[in-house]
Amino acid sequence: MKPEIDIIVAVAPDGAIGRRGDLLFHISADLRRFKQLTMGHPVIMGRKTFESLPKGALPGRRNIVISRNASFTAPDAETALSLDKAIALCDGVDKVFIIGGAQIYAEAIGSADCLCLTRFDRTLPDADCFFPAIDPAVWSVDEAGEWISDEKSGVEFRFETLRRKQ
């Protein structure tokens, strides 16, 4: 059986998600939520996102890395030649998380069931990769938290869960 497909992403008001191969902001509460939601589930990501992980494969989760390069290998991770093949590796699993980056989100949003968002209140001028537009005709807000201020960076953020409308 095909798993539920959840996208998890932290996004600025203009859709920005990263710059120079890194996240826009590193907010501990966001990283904690990411860990809590994804722990125990397979995580699927593009090759560039895998290479941006500071400590390599994420522990406690099956890491599946998508690359067009058939000889690409990743320590402690499985590889797949396409998003469909990555999802097919998870047949029988209840839920998988698509964890980025921009190329993989663009491909996955059409088949995702749920968007686990972190909304930031600001962007950075040199952001260079973006999440696709979230169409309110397709997605309904299931949960939206309060805005929280990150003391360290001053960035305001909030968590939202969106579900595909039936």
Ligand SMILES: NC(=O)c1ccc[n+]([C@@H]2O[C@H](COP(=O)([O-])OP(=O)(O)OC[C@H]3O[C@@H](n4cnc5c(N)ncnc54)[C@H](OP(=O)(O)O)[C@@H]3O)[C@@H](O)[C@H]2O)c1
């Ligand atoms: N804000 C967030 O929540 C968040 C989350 C994750 C990542 N990010 C950010 O996103 C940025 C990275 O995103 P990105 O778009 O540059 O890279 P990416 O999506 O992580 O990886 C792109 C790579 O994935 C492979 N790929 C993409 N489409 C494919 C397809 N259809 N079939 C097979 N392989 C495919 C290719 O690998 P090969 O070149 O090896 O073929 C491609 O170069 C970074 O700045 C990162 O920090 C942000």
